[in-house]
Amino acid sequence: MSRRVLIVTHGGRPEAVAALSEAVRELTEAGFEVALHDDDLAESFGDHMAAARAREGVTESEAVMVLGGDGTILRAAELTHGTGVPLLGVNLGHVGFLAESERDDLRQAVRRLAARDYEVEERAVVDVAVHLPGEDTPRTGWALNEATVEKARRERMVEVGIAVDGRPLSSFGCDGVVMSTATGSTAHAFSAGGPVMWPEVDGVLLVPLSAHALFARPLVIGPRSTYTVKVLERSPVPAVLTCDGRRRIDLPVGSWVEVRRGALPLRFARLSPAPFTDRLVSKFSLPVVGWRELAANRPGHRTEQGPRDDAAHEKEA
Template identity: 30%
Template sequence: MRIGIFPNVTKRECAPWVQKLLAGCRRHGVEALLPAYVAESEQTIYREIAAVHYHPFSELMNTIDFAFVLGGDGTILKLARSFALAKVPVCAVNFGSLGFLMEVEPEEMEARLEAMLQGLYFLEERTLLHSELCCADGSVQELPTALNEIVVAHGNVGKMIRLDMSINGHFVQQYPGDGMIVSTATGSTGYNFSGGGPIVAPQVKCLMVSPICPHLLLKMPLVLGEDAVITFSAAHSRNAVRISIDGMRDQELPRSVTLRVKRSPYTLQMIRFDENYFYTNLFTKMTGRK
């Protein structure tokens, strides 16, 4: 077996655990590789790792069987598209402030590695969102893939915008307000949840649309089938509108351009060990209960 180790190099607490995971891999006869950018980190402990473990990111994605990601939910969001395209299953190790996507704690890593070697795990598929900008001249600009959500919102704080929303080519509603959230089941516990949307278990195949502070009496979120195609137009908005993809990519939505959002053909495969982990995380990390 060959695994890739992807630490969040901005979290100093990850570094010693990378060393421990490398030692565990040696004990179990597992080849462990790291992306070359890790060696360029300011943390000297990464430069002490033998050069043979480091490989270019693209080469790594084509050669590993599994990935250990050490970080928080944001680390998963940054790498999700790469893992999905390469069809590399991910074991997520929690070093985040919330770590809702993470099932494994640092001290459990070697035990989980042993379980993987014995086949004592299952794969959970997470839906991704594909989005594109459809221009008046017929051209289409593809946007980065999202794991959590795509947000269409005001570009200026305190300025109301108007978004025309259609589903599967049928006009549904013009929403005046702060914007709209399109989320996956994964993103249902993120911005969607904060905005009053439903929490959905990860195995439910659906998309959700939640208005952000709408100036409407009818302001309920919608749960749609996974094959729904959602489009937004800002043609009737006097104020600037922007698109945010998983909180990382941000750009303007011009009035002459339509945003189209649908399910991506790719999925992110998460390695899981406990079928009830989602509910355990939900009622501990999201409520403060122990």
């Protein structure tokens, strides 16, 4: 029985076309049957039939290889969510936080895949339920990185109420609210001033966006708790919910969104045992050695007491 790999890539980029050609060649030589998926079939929020159609053929694959940046990996996640098939990301983008391999290591990645020399890591997602005015049944979705409630019009702030486990916590005007997984803590939530969460932290982060309030700090709840964000009746503008920057739904005034840790994690093929700390340092180019330490090691460095005056020293003696 032949082994099968599905490739997802960004077909419009020249570097992706070149990487695709090499990947197909290397996978074929390694004995894999290769299938391609290059349609940008973003599922609509709550349209689970569209998701099922997009995933056709995924379950027959041993892995899904993604050639691109984090955006392409998020697109591929729509194919594998709920299937148990692992994603193997080869970074062709800028940061590539979700990717496991770089472009120059593509051949080695194929060899490791062929030898089944990789670990499978599970990353939690968030499940999202949207309650719209006049509808009895909520519309459901999910996100790997984050679910974001934002104002639908730029000229005014949206008024939201925040609750945890059904208990009111705070309300304020803001540009929006980001609710992210630990995986998404280095994405939109990070740019909004939220903390970095290590992948094994089993919690959901909430970060307000430009909130007009005294208490509008990032929050982290546990895996059995739920955030509720309501677009208050007094809000001058409606809102919009976006999941992973791809799936969206309008939120009229009076709508509310529930976000909790998801039941079905996503699976990633990991080639390196390096800890998340090393990935963080590498992707963000963090200065492990600070400028003060670098300066102290330079020839002729002056201490905080200043240069030694030998003549004055002899006079004192």
